[in-house]
Amino acid sequence: MKEKQVVTPFRSVDHQHSTCLNSVLVTAEHYCQQRGLKLTPLRRRVLELVWKTHEPVKAYDILQTLQAEKKGAAPPTVYRALDFLQQQGFVHKLESMNAYVGCGAPGQHHTSQFLICHICGVVAELDDYDIGELIGSKADSLGFKVSQLTIEIKGVCGSCQAA
Amino acid sequence: MKEKQVVTPFRSVDHQHSTCLNSVLVTAEHYCQQRGLKLTPLRRRVLELVWKTHEPVKAYDILQTLQAEKKGAAPPTVYRALDFLQQQGFVHKLESMNAYVGCGAPGQHHTSQFLICHICGVVAELDDYDIGELIGSKADSLGFKVSQLTIEIKGVCGSCQAA
DNA sequence: CAGATAATGTTATATTATAACATAACATAG
DNA sequence: CTATGTTATGTTATAATATAACATTATCTG
Numbered sequence: 001m002k003e004k005q006v007v008t009p010f011r012s013v014d015h016q017h018s019t020c021l022n023s024v025l026v027t028a029e030h031y032c033q034q035r036g037l038k039l040t041p042l043r044r045r046v047l048e049l050v051w052k053t054h055e056p057v058k059a060y061d062i063l064q065t066l067q068a069e070k071k072g073a074a075p076p077t078v079y080r081a082l083d084f085l086q087q088q089g090f091v092h093k094l095e096s097m098n099a100y101v102g103c104g105a106p107g108q109h110h111t112s113q114f115l116i117c118h119i120c121g122v123v124a125e126l127d128d129y130d131i132g133e134l135i136g137s138k139a140d141s142l143g144f145k146v147s148q149l150t151i152e153i154k155g156v157c158g159s160c161q162a163a
Numbered sequence: 164m165k166e167k168q169v170v171t172p173f174r175s176v177d178h179q180h181s182t183c184l185n186s187v188l189v190t191a192e193h194y195c196q197q198r199g200l201k202l203t204p205l206r207r208r209v210l211e212l213v214w215k216t217h218e219p220v221k222a223y224d225i226l227q228t229l230q231a232e233k234k235g236a237a238p239p240t241v242y243r244a245l246d247f248l249q250q251q252g253f254v255h256k257l258e259s260m261n262a263y264v265g266c267g268a269p270g271q272h273h274t275s276q277f278l279i280c281h282i283c284g285v286v287a288e289l290d291d292y293d294i295g296e297l298i299g300s301k302a303d304s305l306g307f308k309v310s311q312l313t314i315e316i317k318g319v320c321g322s323c324q325a326a
Numbered sequence: 327c328a329g330a331t332a333a334t335g336t337t338a339t340a341t342t343a344t345a346a347c348a349t350a351a352c353a354t355a356g
Numbered sequence: 357c358t359a360t361g362t363t364a365t366g367t368t369a370t371a372a373t374a375t376a377a378c379a380t381t382a383t384c385t386g
Contacts, residue, residue, distance in 0.1 A: 006305070038383090040333070060372070072335065079374065080334080095259040096313045098342095098373060113298070115307050124305070134297055135276070135316060142169070142287070143321030144278050150259045150315040153298060158306030201352095203364070222342070235366060242343065243365080261342060261373095 007112065008104030008125040010157050011054055021051050024102060028090050031107045037088065045069075046081035047102070050091050055121040056099030094123070096152045101125070111149050117157035124157070170275065171267030171288035173320050174217055184214050187265060191253050194270045200251065208232075209244035210265070213254050218284040219262030257286070259315045264288070274312050280320035287320070 011017075028047060032039040039047075049062045059078050066073035082100060085091040090106045093099070094114060101114070101123045110127040117123075132149065139146045174180075191210060195202040202210075212225045222241050229236035245263060248254040253269045256262070257277060264277070264286045273290040280286075295312065302309045 010305070010307075038333080042334075058372085059374080074336065075374065076336085076376090077334075084333095095315070113301075115302060115305065117307075118310070124307070126301070128301055131294075131297060131301065134294060135314075138276075138289070138291055138294065139278060139316060139318065142173070142278065143324070144173075144280075144287075144316070144318055145324060146316055146318040147281070148317040150313065150317075151298075152258070152313040153302060153307070153309055154311040154313075155302065155307055155309040161306070161308060201364080205365075237367065238343065239345090239367085240365075247364095 005127045005129065006124065007110065007127045008054065008102070008123070010115075010117075010122055010124045010159065017053075021048065024051050024090075024106070027106055028088075031088065042077070043081045043084055046078065047085055047090055050082075050085070050100050051102040054101075054123060056094050056097050056101050056116070056123055058099050062100075092125070094152055095150050096154075111151075113151040114153060115157070116152060116154045117160055118154050119156055119160035122157060168290045168292065169287065170273065170290045171217065171265070171286070173278075173280075173285055173287045173322065180216075184211065187214050187253075187269070190269055191251075194251065205240070206244045206247055209241065210248055210253055213245075213248070213263050214265040217264070217286060219257050219260050219264050219279070219286055221262050225263075255288070257315055258313050259317075274314075276314040276316060278320070279315060279317045280323055281317050282319055282323035285320060 025044065025048065028039055028044070031037075045066070046062055049065055050057050059075070059082060062082075063073055063075060063078045066077060082091065082093075086093060086100075088107065089103055089109075091100050092103050092112055092114070094101060094116065097116070103112075104125045105127060111132045113126040113128055113131055115124040115126065131151065135149065136146055188207065188211065191202055191207070194200070208229070209225055212228055213220050222238070222245060225245075226236055226238060226241045229240060245254065245256075249256060249263075251270065252266055252272075254263050255266050255275055255277070257264060257279065260279070266275075267288045268290060274295045276289040276291055276294055278287040278289065294314065298312065299309055
């Protein structure tokens with residue numbers, strides 16, 4: 001069994017989120033610069049808001065913040081930015097929650113598995129080779145060709161079990 | 164590797180859907196009778212409509228049909244029936260599509276993995292031991308206790324690849 | 327600069343789902 | 357069999373999520 005790859009871990013007690021967030025933004029800037037993509041102020045701000053915590057964020061919560069900051073934000077404002085960010089792999093949508101989380105491996109092609117703690121709300125992202133592989137092979141044996149995987153795992157994280 | 168368990172297969176060319184549907188209804192009736200649950204005409208009708216095909220069905224499409232059949236159906240009519248059917252394990256919700264499919268193993272406790280063909284729309288349901296097991300063990304090694312799994316696999320089914 | 331393209335603004339509306347309260351159907355104890 | 361509680365359904369309204377369509381602005385490119 002190959003080692004599981006944790007893309008976004010559950011936070012350690014000493015997690016410095018401002019550092020974490022800053023690194024996300026720098027990476028995104030860099031990624032876009034390299035490819036001639038435009039991480040406009042709006043898109044950058046939405047990315048920041050998604051990454052405000054390690055919990056899933058709702059589109060309309062982002063909208064509310066934008067509206068408070070500046071007149072004229074409407075649903076398309078948010079959804080377009082989210083579309084861009086998803087296309088570049090900076091954020092993921094959690095289908096089972098209609099909510100968005102930042103991606104821990106921006107720009108790196110990967111399949112994701114999300115662990116979602118329903119106590120504290122925190123999301124961890126895995127890119128586990130074995131899981132993708134196993135599902136692929138099972139599908140394959142049924143003659144099914146996989147193009148997209150949605151794997152969302154709800155439960156209770158370690159810290160919340162301890163508490 | 165244990166054998167994959169296919170709960171709802173992709174249909175064979177000679178699939179007799181009326182028989183399939185009838186069997187689903189009989190099973191549900193029986194299941195409810197045994198437990199003193201009420202498969203009311205409304206719930207039964209919604210179950211029928213979900214199982215009208217092997218493709219995911221949208222709540223508002225069901226609503227439309229109900230409204231055509233009988234005055235007075237409203238969103239809660241449908242959502243309540245769907246809730247009941249989901250609780251009894253007669254239907255599943257596909258989170259990534261906001262749509263509903265009939266369950267191939269009604270009343271039997273299981274985790275599901277859905278294979279969804281984006282060409283023909285047909286959904287197959289698996290209850291694969293290995294997948295659940297692997298995900299459980301990976302989560303476990305991160306100290307995460309799984310309570311609910313959402314696994315939805317999009318791609319192209321065998322027949323559609325052939326065609 | 328002109329024209330093209332991309333991004334954002336703006337208004338409206340579609341789609342999905344639930345809240346809240348009223349009524350009806352049904353079960354069962356007295 | 358009837359009062360009472362419970363479950364199911366009816367009804368109205370609204371919340372929550374998302375997109376369509378077209379106008380305007382910014383940016384890029386020749």
